[in-house]
Amino acid sequence: MSIVVGYVPTPVGEAAATVAITEARLRGEDLLVVNSAREGSLVETTVATDADLERVLAAAADAGVVARVVRGTHRDDFSDEILELAERHDATLIVIGLRRRSPVGKFIMGSVAQRILLQAEHPVLAVKPAQ
Numbered sequence: 001m002s003i004v005v006g007y008v009p010t011p012v013g014e015a016a017a018t019v020a021i022t023e024a025r026l027r028g029e030d031l032l033v034v035n036s037a038r039e040g041s042l043v044e045t046t047v048a049t050d051a052d053l054e055r056v057l058a059a060a061a062d063a064g065v066v067a068r069v070v071r072g073t074h075r076d077d078f079s080d081e082i083l084e085l086a087e088r089h090d091a092t093l094i095v096i097g098l099r100r101r102s103p104v105g106k107f108i109m110g111s112v113a114q115r116i117l118l119q120a121e122h123p124v125l126a127v128k129p130a131q
Contacts, residue, residue, distance in 0.1 A: 002030040004086045005095040006078065006116075009052040012097035015129040017056045020095040023125065024065040031060055031067040032089060036081050079115040086122050094124045 005020035007013045017033065024031040033056055035048040048056075053069050060067035072081055086094050096113050117124050 001092045002032050002089050003027070003093045003095060004032045004034060004082060004089065004091045006082050006097070006112075007033050007035050007048060007053075007056060008097070009048045010097075010099075011129040012099045012127075013048075015127045016095050016097035017059070019125065019127045020093075021056075021060050021063050021065055021067070023093055023095065024060070024067070025063045027092065029092060031065050032085060032091075033057070033060075033067055033069045034072070034082055034085055035069065036072045036078050077112060077115065079112045079119070082112075082116055083120060086120065091122045094120055094122050096124060096126055098126050098128050 003020055003024045005016050007017050020031055020033075023029075033053065035053065037047045057067050057069065070085060082094060082096070085091070094116060096116055098113050113126060117126065
């Protein structure tokens, strides 16, 4: 069993990764760090660099957690990839970061976090970054 964390190189993603590492250590479970680029996108701010991912893996190792990175691409929605990985790896927990959005932003863009919270068949821990 493992914990799945959706990671993006932002304060929201860093907060999610930190909490996921703590949960993995407390539960004695492995950690899957998921980072995905939108298919066909020329500029993608959510794609982590190798250095970003190495930093997360090093933090996990320092905490005594076995972690691995799952990189992929998604078409429409990153939530589908997170949910599929959680199913495939029989995750005990999905950790996601939350960011503040306006009501109009939620309406126009939808919310990956909302879809994960509503559609996941596994427990979900939603994390906000420190102010």
